[in-house]
Amino acid sequence: MFRRLFLTMLILVIIIAGSGSVLLAEENEIEIAFIRATGEPYYQYGSQAAEIAAKKLGIKMVVYTSNLDSAQELANVQDAIARGCDGILIYAVSLSSERAAVDTASKAKVPIFFQSGYHPDLLPLSAGFMDNSLKEFSKPLGIWMANNLEKGKVAIIEGALGRGDAEAYTEGFKEGLSQNPNLEIVSTISAEWNRQKAYE
Structure with missing residues (x-):
């Protein structure tokens, strides 16, 4: 899980840096929001692995939990944008909630990367998806x-x-x-x- 999340974080950092919205300098530390669907152990392990990856990449990470609630998930996305997060890594609650998350992040020009829940219609508006069979x-x-x-x-x-x-x-x-x-x-x-x- 760590290797997968490390690569995901690295991709997100590259996308953020390439967008020109962030200068990679000490005074402009990159901050990524990690939004997990629930606080169950699987997602806790995922956020712990992401925190290790963030530390290795020299970026800051803030963790949100959506409690399997699509309204809470959207509120988390909005809060991450409001606090100035440079990117969002999300385990969405459902395929239907992904649409609101990607629309909100896209309008704010904040890259959003999904762990699971791939849908081809959302790919043009997102930074990407990481999924497996x-x-x-x-x-x-x-x-x-x-x-x-x-x-x-x-x-x-x-x-x-x-x-x-x-x-x-x-x-x-x-x-x-x-x-x-x-x-x-x-x-x-x-x-x-x-x-x-x-x-x-």
């Missing part, structure tokens, strides 16, 4: 279960729906699991990336 990432787990369970009922606990990554994880897992026709998926529910909710 989550379907292929989760498929081996389904294959492992198909090979190691003779038969049975399977429940799937998903992350937060709406951005595309939770859906892709589920799709890949189901595809791998389908190699064993004696395994039946009996329930699919969302725990919204919340471990406690998943246990309940």
Whole structure:
């Protein structure tokens, strides 16, 4: 995760420097906003890795949490712009909330870079997207279960729906699991990336 976020931060710094909006001098330290969808451990680890990357790159970073709320996410984007952040790195709450975030940042001429949630319509207005094939990432787990369970009922606990990554994880897992026709998926529910909710 650190390497991926380091490269993302580096790309964002290059975009900011190339835009001419920031002089790379000590008195004009670059500040990037890191907006995470929730405060769950996965996103905490992501922001911790980004903080390490920011330190290595000599830039300042401020962290926001959207609490899976698109209105809070937009408020975070607006606050980052108001405080003068030079760029925004965001794990959006959903694909629909990305539109408001990218429109707001674009109007303010602040580069915004998305972690996950790629949509081709938003690419011209954003600094970019970093995504990977989550379907292929989760498929081996389904294959492992198909090979190691003779038969049975399977429940799937998903992350937060709406951005595309939770859906892709589920799709890949189901595809791998389908190699064993004696395994039946009996329930699919969302725990919204919340471990406690998943246990309940």
